[in-house]
Amino acid sequence: MIRLFYNLLYPLGLLLFLPGQISKLLRRGNYQHKIGQRFGLYDRDVRSRLAARRCTWIHAVSVGEVAIALKLSAKLKVLDPEFFCALTTTTTTGFAFATREATNEMEVLYSPLDFWPIMRRAYAVIRPVRVVLVEAEVWPNLAAEARGRGLPLALVNARLSPRSERRFRRFLFLVAPTFRCLDLVCVQEPEDIERWTALGVPRERIHYVGSIKYDPAETRVNPDLPLQVLRSFGIDGDRPILFGGSTHAGEEEVLGEIFQRLRADFPAFTLIVAPRHVERVGEIRTRLTRLGLSVSLRSEAETARISPPDCILLDSTGELQNWYAVATIVFVGKSLTARGGQNPVEPILAGKPVLFGPHMENFSALAQALVANEAAIQIHDPNSLREKIAWLLRDREAALRLVANAQAILARHSGATARTATLVMKPRTTSRPPR
Numbered sequence: 001m002i003r004l005f006y007n008l009l010y011p012l013g014l015l016l017f018l019p020g021q022i023s024k025l026l027r028r029g030n031y032q033h034k035i036g037q038r039f040g041l042y043d044r045d046v047r048s049r050l051a052a053r054r055c056t057w058i059h060a061v062s063v064g065e066v067a068i069a070l071k072l073s074a075k076l077k078v079l080d081p082e083f084f085c086a087l088t089t090t091t092t093t094g095f096a097f098a099t100r101e102a103t104n105e106m107e108v109l110y111s112p113l114d115f116w117p118i119m120r121r122a123y124a125v126i127r128p129v130r131v132v133l134v135e136a137e138v139w140p141n142l143a144a145e146a147r148g149r150g151l152p153l154a155l156v157n158a159r160l161s162p163r164s165e166r167r168f169r170r171f172l173f174l175v176a177p178t179f180r181c182l183d184l185v186c187v188q189e190p191e192d193i194e195r196w197t198a199l200g201v202p203r204e205r206i207h208y209v210g211s212i213k214y215d216p217a218e219t220r221v222n223p224d225l226p227l228q229v230l231r232s233f234g235i236d237g238d239r240p241i242l243f244g245g246s247t248h249a250g251e252e253e254v255l256g257e258i259f260q261r262l263r264a265d266f267p268a269f270t271l272i273v274a275p276r277h278v279e280r281v282g283e284i285r286t287r288l289t290r291l292g293l294s295v296s297l298r299s300e301a302e303t304a305r306i307s308p309p310d311c312i313l314l315d316s317t318g319e320l321q322n323w324y325a326v327a328t329i330v331f332v333g334k335s336l337t338a339r340g341g342q343n344p345v346e347p348i349l350a351g352k353p354v355l356f357g358p359h360m361e362n363f364s365a366l367a368q369a370l371v372a373n374e375a376a377i378q379i380h381d382p383n384s385l386r387e388k389i390a391w392l393l394r395d396r397e398a399a400l401r402l403v404a405n406a407q408a409i410l411a412r413h414s415g416a417t418a419r420t421a422t423l424v425m426k427p428r429t430t431s432r433p434p435r
Helices: 002-028 035-039 044-051 063-079 092-101 116-126 140-148 162-170 172-179 192-198 224-232 251-262 278-290 320-326 345-349 361-372 382-394 396-413 416-425
Strands: 055-060 085-089 106-110 128-134 153-158 184-187 206-208 241-247 270-275 295-297 311-313 329-332 354-356
Touching (some): 035 106, 063 085, 063 128, 092 106, 140 153, 140 172, 153 416, 241 251, 251 270, 270 278, 270 320, 320 345, 329 382, 354 382, 361 396
Parallel strands (some): 055 085, 241 270, 241 329, 270 311, 329 354
C-alpha cells in the first residue's frame, strides 16, 4: 500500500522538484546527454551489449560513490573472471568520471528515475543477476523490483548520517519495508549494525567489514599529471601548497585571506582550491581576485603567463585524489562555512596533514577518531585555521606525526574491499521466493 501511494505521488513530486533539477542540470551542463536513459530508454547498441552478458547492476550517485564502485568492481572481477556490470550514476560529473575510468567489463549508464514503469523497463533491459547499491541509494521501486524478481540486493559501504537516521526513524513505517528488501548491508563501523537493525534490516543480513573508501590497500595516488600542470604554471615541486579540497561557498575566501596573511612569512606559498561544485569556479575566481590574488584555472595550464599565479582553481573532475599528492597541507571543505564535511581520507592516504572545521557530521565517527588520536586538527574559526596552518608549515615533524597517526587509523579498514566483494558474491542463504 505504501509503495502504491509512493508511485501515485511520484509524478507530482517530480513536477514540484523539476524547476530546481533543471536549474542544476543547466548549471552543470551536458544535461541532454543520454537523457533517455533516465526514463529507462536505451539505444540498440546498449541493449545488445547488455543482452550478451550476465550482469551485475551497481548503482552509485556521483564521483565519490563511483570511485567506490570501481574499487569494488576490480575485486569482484578477481572473484569471478566472467564478471560484467552495468554501472549507473545520477550526476553528469559521476557519469563523466565513470566513463573515463570504466573497464571493458562495464557498461556506464545514467540511473533511471525511481518511478515504477521506468524502473521496470530498466530491469528488463539490464537483466541483472544481482543489484549492488553504494552508500545510501536505497530507492523504493529499485529495491522492490529486485525483491520481486528474486534478485540479491546489497548495500555496500553503507552510510547513515545522524541526520538521515533521525529522519528515517521519524518515518520508520514508510522506510522500513524498503530497507527489509536488502539481503546484505556492509557497514563501515561496528556501531552501525544496531542503527541499521533499528531501521528494519534483519540483524543477520548486516556485516561489519570496514570502509571501501578508507581501504588503504586499494588506493593509488599518481602525482604525475598535477606536477605537469604545476610546471606549466611555473610552479616547482618545492613550494609549500595550501590545498582546499571540496570547498563550499565562503570557504574559498577564508583560505584566500589566510593565504594573503601568511605569504609574508612564506613568500613561495601557493594556494590550490578544488571546489565541490565545478560550476562555481567563475564566482570563486572573482571573489579571490577581489582579495588581491592572481588566479588561474587548471584548464589554463598551457596559456602563456609572465609569472606563476598565487592561486590555481581546479575546474576538472575525477582528478582530486591525485592532486592531494602535491599538497603540503590540506583543508577539508564543507566543514567551516557549511555543514556535513567532506571525505578526509584521500589526503591522508596521500600522506598529507589534514585540517577541518567543526562541521564533519557526514564523517563524524572518523573525524572524532582522528582528533582523539592526534591524527587531524579540528579548528573552529578562520583565526584558529590560520594559526594551525602556520604551525604546520613551520613544524615539519608535527605534520609528519599527524600523517602517521592518521594512516594508523585508516589501517583498521585494510581489506574492506575484499571482504565486501566476498559477501556480495556469496550465495544467498535466506530463502525468499519472488513475489
